Amino acid sequence: MISFESDYIAGAHPQIIARLAETNMEILSGYGTDKYCESAKEKIRRACRCSEAEVEFLIGGTQTNAVVISTMLKDYEGVVAAKTGHINVHEAGAIENTNHKVLELPHENGKIAPEALAAYLESFYADCNHEHMVFPGMVYITHPTEYGTLYTKQELTKLSELCQSYKIPLYLDGARLGYGLMSLQTDVTLEDIATLCDVFYIGGTKVGALCGEAVVFTKQNKPRYFMTSVKKRGALLAKGRLLGIQFDALFTDDLYFKISRHGIDMAEQLKTVLRETHQRFYLETPTNQQFIIWEKKQFEALQEKVAVSFWEDYDNEHVVVRLATSWSTTEAEIHQLRSLLDGKNL
Amino acid sequence: MISFESDYIAGAHPQIIARLAETNMEILSGYGTDKYCESAKEKIRRACRCSEAEVEFLIGGTQTNAVVISTMLKDYEGVVAAKTGHINVHEAGAIENTNHKVLELPHENGKIAPEALAAYLESFYADCNHEHMVFPGMVYITHPTEYGTLYTKQELTKLSELCQSYKIPLYLDGARLGYGLMSLQTDVTLEDIATLCDVFYIGGTKVGALCGEAVVFTKQNKPRYFMTSVKKRGALLAKGRLLGIQFDALFTDDLYFKISRHGIDMAEQLKTVLRETHQRFYLETPTNQQFIIWEKKQFEALQEKVAVSFWEDYDNEHVVVRLATSWSTTEAEIHQLRSLLDGKNL
């Protein structure tokens, strides 16, 4: 059995486990005030080339979205997101649980088109009833998106300019950020993101950590008494070292980028296998998630040999499935998949 | 200056004012425990032909929606509504403020098509990730809708059956219910609504009262300690008599139905005037709201003589406007409008 089910099926990168073991008996202060958190923050600031960035560590993606969005929105505001945005679909209403509405925009393969955002913002303020409506108070994007797609630097720049002109923050959910930055088809760097976004997070859970996301506030805009607000939301980890040590390891000797690049290399090999075995792409993407259309019975037959994610029904007889690579994917697994697909003559 | 701006531009029906004056110095207990509240509840039960209905009075529509929806949903549930539903657009996020998501469905002139609801519910439970998503826990409809349209008895019946089969309540927002029930083109009665819906409210604010909405729980399903939950939401009126006396008056000698019928009669005369003066309908409806397309400059020119509601831009040169009649509209106003539109040669 091989698995392309997701990018969080293995534990942590072995160097992380090693560091956790090495530091285990050190006496460290709690709640993120230890030296590893400090060191990790400094390394992230340097990687972003943003010396004034404020970095905070949280445990998971949904928690991070809820904490960041709810502490940055004003009472009368909601957050703009693509209809397919993770916060709008797969977080069980975690944003609404903070008393804020997710304001849906249409999507293009998971992305918000700058033109769609511009039109929405303009029409909102043109509406004479807008004081009875939820104000757009932040724009939320994912990069890579839920569909594995990427914004271009030009698109990000336009979104950023729009946000600036309306004085609302642009927030980038980087749950899979490493795979986006290391894509062979991107012109967006970590430095670009730190320049163009007001706040973003660097995903750890899906890129080699046991858990953890690093939030970066780029404009000296971290909400005041952020630690108290984090605690209020049940999101403050007593042994903050668990997050600090992991991110310190990930940002030592470019580990985060190297293992992300490995995930992308595996994705490129995966795409080659999929193409050469004549699979039908639903969406071929520049990152670590690929979407394929399979007949239902073939999907069922393969389920015993290879784990993939059911995505959605395509039609009565076909389904869309997702295959994900990651830092832990091996070439052997890719080869096994080729054998399986060859043998099946799909 | 005449006004078709909305159906809440005047005070209350004169009989309501008279009753408030007559009862003013009576000593009555507070918080909705007085004899007028009791009497009004009994009259509403009878009008609904639903002897087991539980009736409660609240002050306004947004408050009513937030109280009813949040006390009936379970923690993991949201409320299904048309994209154009009042709770989804014009209540400033009042539902999200109770920690629940509004789950958008497409609309047909403000209505949810039973087929669309069926497809959504089926696909939700078919999705293997649905425990990461907000569960559909209630269906919210407006009748008349925000576009003045009405459900047929057949449509209501289908929605009701779907809700029953998924064991979730059907909730009808009747802010303008009187105008729907007295429409010349409806086959839906108040009794039908009490039979088909699990909970609904009879709008007072837009149908002759100074304020007030009567919530009707039809299936012995009023949330336990509802009064405490109302108080917790800041929605409990100390002098509950203000609501009881008004609804007692509205449901004495069919006043509610008579004044609603007057609003519909005025709407029929309005439609005649609009047609005979060759206005371009955006939407001609069976209730008290009519939607017309005007050139922007004509709209501006008329604004000094007749008040209407700007609804939305139609194109660069045209706008959609809404004209509403109500219990307080007079034939004289309709005649004045005809003169204006004739004179304008639009």
Add this chain to the structure above:
Amino acid sequence: MISFESDYIAGAHPQIIARLAETNMEILSGYGTDKYCESAKEKIRRACRCSEAEVEFLIGGTQTNAVVISTMLKDYEGVVAAKTGHINVHEAGAIENTNHKVLELPHENGKIAPEALAAYLESFYADCNHEHMVFPGMVYITHPTEYGTLYTKQELTKLSELCQSYKIPLYLDGARLGYGLMSLQTDVTLEDIATLCDVFYIGGTKVGALCGEAVVFTKQNKPRYFMTSVKKRGALLAKGRLLGIQFDALFTDDLYFKISRHGIDMAEQLKTVLRETHQRFYLETPTNQQFIIWEKKQFEALQEKVAVSFWEDYDNEHVVVRLATSWSTTEAEIHQLRSLLDGKNL
């Protein structure tokens, strides 16, 4: 049957009913934008001698407290109140429902002692764990208190200075403010309150209105887009005229003060009767609420002739009851009470 049960047992002062009737068929814009709201706001600003005050009308006291407190607190803050404060005991958790904690201080007959507040604030910031605790973000006081007592000008000044030095607003709940201002034993004027408090409300419900409270922001500190936040909380009245007309009447020709003074005059007569009939005071207050200790059986015997409020058990054989006067109390009722108590020889 006579009643001293509360100060909201009658409808509205007759002049208010008259004004509602006179203006009833006027066409007015909704949501508090009508001319009566404007006029009432201006009259209140003048009565407060605070030309820069921002005035907003809400419907009831619990609603007002929840809206004001939750829109003024920051995410990490709670509101400081006496243990006996209305928000801490009798509002069903309406403040907590906005995600904020009520921080209890001990009380002295319903009042917060400035010394107790000073000690609490000092110790809070001295605690090295205070970032794990709810920050004090506002001080809430009632005047008159739930026990009918009043702050002196010196006490109010000290509380105000403390709040200023910690940069947190002082909020005064004036549900019964008129009876406090017209007390024979107060040195606090409405102007003092407008000077010393950052925000307060002038109670209408208990002082002659059918409903309604006037919130006064005294320091140009009304939260931005307050109307949207009010709507989000289900507290925006469509026919705002109902509040505007009532407060316009109350602040025309000093009606608010005159009827409050009547309530106080009746309270003075009541106290005389209670003393002369040898009732045992639990608390004799300078405002419209008096607290008496009765034997349980006498309480039960009197219940058919005079309505009072049960307050709490005093001991196994005695209870504390509250007798309230108001703008609607008559001398005849006081005389009837005297006869009852004389006859009873309590």
Add this chain to the structure above:
Amino acid sequence: MISFESDYIAGAHPQIIARLAETNMEILSGYGTDKYCESAKEKIRRACRCSEAEVEFLIGGTQTNAVVISTMLKDYEGVVAAKTGHINVHEAGAIENTNHKVLELPHENGKIAPEALAAYLESFYADCNHEHMVFPGMVYITHPTEYGTLYTKQELTKLSELCQSYKIPLYLDGARLGYGLMSLQTDVTLEDIATLCDVFYIGGTKVGALCGEAVVFTKQNKPRYFMTSVKKRGALLAKGRLLGIQFDALFTDDLYFKISRHGIDMAEQLKTVLRETHQRFYLETPTNQQFIIWEKKQFEALQEKVAVSFWEDYDNEHVVVRLATSWSTTEAEIHQLRSLLDGKNL
């Protein structure tokens, strides 16, 4: 430098680190559905001798309290706690953030006296205004308490009976449960707790884990769709294995009890040192936290050699400090402390 600052200053017990390393590259499903979670749950059920218990893993204590309390309370209810309860003081308002009030009772060294609970519950329902108040919907206790004290079996039994008679759950916060169960002065077993409490949690963070708490619902009373409610609160860990593997290790070969017993053994040695060096106890407890009164200048002088927790000011010249032992405390540290205190001749 030695540290008695808290029981979460070290990483995890070495066997936990070893198990994380051994299992690291296994492919496991996410969100707590893996085999290690299953195994850990079964072992916990057996340790509790409660075969029908439902066990769920969460990340930290504040999160656990907020999730459990808010999913078990009804809308109109709050949670009863000692004034000193962790949820009432040191969780930054996390319970109020879920829209529920913490109802304070007086404490006796951190404990709720059964008599105080009985009196409160009785008086609540005797109050004729209780529908305007927050209903008591759960009783929250800590064991050991924040003061290191323990309930006796008799006290727990009385609290449990009271809760049963009012039909509200008894919830025990066991952040430090191991140290309570292994105390030399307790008659309460894990089985007792599973029998007497409706829900409780077994703390991992302070008893050898990197993070994690195991919630045990003992009466088939786990809230429906609990996983969705956990996700909604941002508390669902993608790599649930991190929690499953740790608790599986802790409940293999009684590791949890053995390391807790070590913490208690160290506490007994600590108490001996404190007594023999004539320290002044503020509170000598049967568990792993001891409270000492020190002169401020001595406290400052010692701070460079031994880390302890400042607890509170005792008077102008003295402070209360807390010394905690844990699974990671060594005899060498105790000896060093003795030398320090001897040398200091405090």
